[in-house]
Amino acid sequence: MKIVKRVVIIVIIAFAVFYVVARPQDAANAVQVAIGAVFDAGQAVVKFFTALAS
16 A cells, blocks of 8 residues: 555656646646635635634
């Protein structure tokens, strides 16, 4: 099982490197979308706790 996990991680890293090299603009857009999603989720959590406290 350890070997399978290691192979999967290597394949994911290889794909990410290939994607960045082959399509840098698309890779940058994907990162921006991911960061935006994390930021939006953080804002939603803050709103939830603010509403909960009031």
